[in-house]
Amino acid sequence: MDRGAKRWLLAAALAVAVVSLFAGQFNRYYLGVTIDIGINIIMAVSLNLINGHTGQFSLGHAGFMAVGGYTAAKLSLLFGAQIPPGAAPIFFAVILLAGGLVAALSGLAVGVPSLRLKGDYLAIVTLGFGEIIRVIFQTTESLGGATGLTGLERYTNLAWAFVLAALTVYVVSCLVNSTYGRGFIAVHDDEVAASAMGINPTKYKVVAFVIGAFFAGIAGGLYAHHKLVLKPDGFDFMRSIEFVVMVILGGMGKTAGVILAAVILTVLPEFLRGFADYRMIIYSLLIIILMMARPQGLFAGWKTGRKQAAPTS
Amino acid sequence: MFYIQQLINGLALGSIYALIALGYTMVYGVLRFINFAHSDILMVGAFAAFFLAPGIQGVFGPESIPGALLVFLFSALICALLGVLIEMLAYRPLRNRPKLTVLITAIGVSLFLEFTCQHKGVFGSNTRPFPTLIPAQELHFGELVVSSNDLVVLVVTLLLLAALRFIVQRTKIGTAMRAVSFNPQAAALMGININHVISFTFALGSALAAIAGIFYAMRSPGIEPLMGIQPGLRAFIAAVVGGIGNLPGAALGGIVLGVIEAIAGGLPGVSNYRDGIAFAILILILLFRPAGLLGKFQAEKV
Secondary structure, rough: OHHHHHHHHHHHHHHHHHHHHHHOOOOOHHHHHHHHHHHHHHHHHHHHHHHHOOOOOOOOOHHHHHHHHHHHHHHHHHHHHHHOOOHHHHHHHHHHHHHHHHHHHHHHHHHHHHHHHHHHHHHHHHHHHHHHHHHHHHHHHHHOOHHOOOOOOOOOOHHHHHHHHHHHHHHHHHHHHHHOOOOHHHHHHHHHHHHHHOOOHHHHHHHHHHHHHHHHHHHHHHHHHHOOOOOOOHHOHHHHHHHHHHHHHHHHOOHHHHHHHHHHHHHHHHHHHHHOOOOHHHHHHHHHHHHHHHOOOOOOOOOOOOOOOOOOO | OOHHHHHHHHHHHHHHHHHHHHHHHHHHHHHOOOOOOHHHHHHHHHHHHHHHHHHHHHOOOOOOHHHHHHHHHHHHHHHHHHOOOHHHHHHHHHOOOOHHHHHHHHHHHHHHHHHHHOOOOOOOOOOOOOOOOOOOOEEEEOOOOEHHHHHHHHHHHHHHHHHHHHOOOOOOOOHHHHHHHHOOHHHHHOOOOOHHHHHHHHHHHHHHHHHHHHHHHHOOOOOOOOOOOHHHHHHHHHHHHHOOHHHHHHHHEEEEEHHHHHHHHHHHHHHHHHHHHHHHHHHHHHHOOOOOOOOOOOOOOO
């Protein structure tokens, strides 16, 4: 079963190599969008672990991104000046990890009480946590309040974004294809049957939540050191919706589809920039039309990986 | 005294939330999904009133009661039509699909309404001052200051709640709504036209949203295409807190939320966290009563 994951790692490494090869020729705008793609892949794939593979419906993924982003940004503002330039990559890795861990902790704090709720109720509670996290950042003066954190160092580059995206894809697909990971899918398919088989659904849900939050936190750190400005508004409910749409368009629980959807949905608004006034209208119409035409995800007909279970409502 | 003052403010705010929450909960009752576009329908209601008011006030005179009634009536009609139209075009083709598909479509519809209305050819994204529909006075009771608008909101909400209860419990269509909510297949076998019932539910909920939208616009500094999001989210929480699908629960949830928010908003130190408070309440209530205040917990059949 490990083959699937290794194939992913290989494909990702190839993609990183090819993209990096052309990085010099990119202008700043294309480079920026490409890094956005990497970050969004991390977000979509980690959310896919929660929403797709484990079948829970989280609407607060941007909140975890914010936690990771703020942690990394604050650390880099506090200690960044004392770091010699040579040690910068190590320092960046450390603050990213710190951001991921704090986000994972907040995922645990959110997950343990709320994961005994189901469906719509879970969705609304995660939405609520996302909003609470945003409000806390907005009102904490030491974190910049409503104006946010500024003056960050540009640590994120193409290699960081795509290596970490590849790592996320690798870890998530390894996990889901492992013996342990069968538990996620069992919880997704039928919670009652899973618990009859000796699987503790709550434990699996919390694990999925914590791991998803961890990667979202790392993506947040990348985002902070890519945009160089961190505002609480950037992590609102709409942001979480964007990631959910990526997962759904890609097809719940289908890693390849989700990655493609993340790429398309990052690039699409940029392509529509020419029709500035209409681009968000077109984007919203596309969501509606795609949901009608291809509700199982854009790439539903393509056989990738394991056979999908029948959708449960 | 402070608390009584905030209690009155909270009751008015809460009744607006309650009116919106009823729409969420009714749609959830018959279709079992959260209609995200509901918050934008209330925005359209406010804008409808904004554009209708000058014309109607030109005939009936400014700040006249019959004029205000007509503005409310026409805005409610426009929104009812919009609600029915959205259901027919966007949700009906997806009736038998998984809930998640419909949920995402609803989010898409909501975004579509928001972005379309923000377009400069439609309403534009500027905040516009809302016209005065009803003459507002401040009534003094000892130290208490009560705006007459708040009283109007309270009275109208109570009347609408009574009317809604009558429709749902006593009329034929209301019985059909309850039947569809209980079991759509069985209801269809009993000769109920499910499509009609669902259209009626959307019309009713959207009309209530329009009225709530106008009330909300009267309290806020101005109207703009994203004005529905915040009250919409609160109302949605109110519906869940009360037990989604449960009409008295939605009303209760709205009022509880409005009162707590108003009191918390008035306390120094807490007021900055006002936006988070509604969600914190929601989470606390759901942790102890997972089906909401008045919802019934349903055991899962294996």
